Amino acid sequence: MLKNRLKQMSPGQWTGAAILILLLLSAWMAPLFGHGQPNLQHLQHSFAPASAQLPLGSDQFGRDMLARLAAAVRLSFGLSLLCVASSAFLGISLGVMAAWSSQRIDAVINFVANTVMSLPGLVLVLLVAGLAPGSFTMLYLGISLTLWVEYFRVVRATVQPLVNGPELQSSMMLGFGRWYQFRRHIWPAISGNVLTLAAFGAATSILMMASTGFVYAGLKPPTAELGLMIVELFPYFADATWVLLQPLCILLLMVLGFNLLAGQKA
Amino acid sequence: MKGILIKRLVQLLMMAWSVGTITFILSRMLPGDMAYRIAAGRYGDDAVTAAAASAVRQELGLNDPVWLQYLHWLGELLQCNLGSSLVSGNPITAELQHQLGYTLILAAAAILLSAVIALPLGLICGFQANKWIDRCGLLISTFLRSQPVFCLGLILILLFSLQLKWFPVAGFDSLPHLFLPALTLALSLAALSSRVIRNSTLRVIRSDYYLFSRIKGLSRQQTFRRHGIRNIALPVVAFMGIQLVGLIEGVIMVESLFAWPGIGHGLSHAVFSRDIPMLQGTALTCGVLFVVINTLVDGCCYLLDPRSKMTC
DSSP, X not given: XXXXXXXXXXXXXXXXXXXXXXXXXXXXXXXXXXXXXXXXOOGGGTTOOOOSSSTTOBOTTOOBHHHHHHHHHHHHHHHHHHHHHHHHHHHHHHHHHHHHSOHHHHHHHHHHHHHHHTSOHXXXXXXXXXXXXTOHHHHHHHHHHHHHHHHHHHHHHHHHXXXXXXXXXXXXXXXXXXXXXXXXXXXXXXXXHHHHHHHHHHHHHHHHHHHHHHTTOSSOTTSOOHHHHHHHHGGGTXXXXXXXXXXXHXXXXXXXXXXXXXXXXX | OHHXXXXXXXXXXXXXXXXXXXXXXHHHHSSSOHHHHHHHHHHOGGGOOHHHHHHHHHHHTTTSOHHHHHHHHHHHHHTTOOOBOTTTOSBHHHHHHHHHHHHHHHHHHHHHHHHHXXXXXXHHHHHTTTSHHHHHHHHHHHHHHTSOHHHHHHHHIIIIIIISOOSOSSOOSSHHHHHHHHHHHHHHHHHHHHHXXXXXXHHHHTSHHHHHHHHTTOOHHHHIIIIIHHHHHHHHHHHHHHHHHHHHHHHHHHXXXXXXXXXXXXXXXXXXXXXXXXXXXXXXHHHHHHHHHHHHHHHHXXXXXXXXXXXX
């Protein structure tokens, strides 16, 4: 199945995958070459130009920009992976449950989803992040809480007609277990949409994390996080435009990579 | 139409309930004794005594069980009694009125500007589908969509106010102050909506009824006026409802970036300074804005498409 999906990927999707893999690889390799301390300050070397020792220069506290960027990329990828995995799991299981069970359960889950949907995502994330400022867990919970609804809606809409269709009905009458039916009939129908949603969701969670960092409502300094780095470096734009542009470009590349990977047609 | 309104009203109530609940939990989680904190806010830090704190506790019912306090909290919310800010001490409703005006100006300017950008671009790309101008449009839109709104804003600030010095960096005095924030929001909105307009245009001009109206002898303009506009507009207006989330999130970021004294600015500052009544008020206002504009979009769709009158 994986092979088929790889074959169907468009050039745009390959480009996206390549960008992401390149970013991840360099983020993981950087500590191996002695760039593993994102918070180590050398105040006498603030805004040092690029050199063999500091390939991307240093920031206002003389911290190694390469190490900081690598740490930020690892953090963003980790968070987006966590958020996408848990929100996809939650959304798919609730969506299948809502479509497959009694009307009452469907109504209850639908009510919860509509409640979440009634607030713009970023407002909800800011509210939840406000519960415990600077906490990675709260950020993760908030973002996952806003993301699962998308999966739920798509999965529920796809599965609902399937449940009453002849394939599932006969499979049920033949006595196959629910897990088998899910794997054989439901997963193939929803997997394409779920993967697209997952790529978009990863981009959204990276953006949300950077946005909360940017308004000082997310993680706290000195954490190397893209949004925080941008807002911290902005006052020095005249002295070090080049340093400010680095986190901007990395953020852009990450989101672009995921958007391309999602393979949007529009 | 009645069905739509009832659905939106339920949505509004659920939104208020969830905001109220989260902020209630938040207020329980603040460190320190609530009675002492409120007493300090009322009588000044020096005048806080155990007697004053216990008087406050008696008066506000802070000794009641948690569920009773929760009901009390929601009751106050239902009466639109939002309390006053922990930071400035002003009543929340007064602050919100002040901020809402600025936010509405910004949002209206952004929507208008994005329509000015996206409509011609989307139509041209649709009529010239898969030619070079369409490809350029796709490239620019993908590029704009791949960055958060605040990156776009930063780039515009760097370019227009720091290099060219055409517009002020931040603030809210006059019309030039409005331009950069509105342009930032408008570009991020237009990046997506221009593609939706393009796809909708392409679908309409390739349809049978469009071809038929040309065959029966109508000129290009007549065909576009009679059969094009309305059919193109319907999916675009429906899409605007989805894009609203982006608008409100964008408002939060852009206001923080440009120090525009609106709701979003208030919200992010309230989160930062843990000003719970303010947080509740601003989040509620964002939610109300969201629901109200959504209702307007629903209404527009209803007016544009007579078919929907039969289902409602």
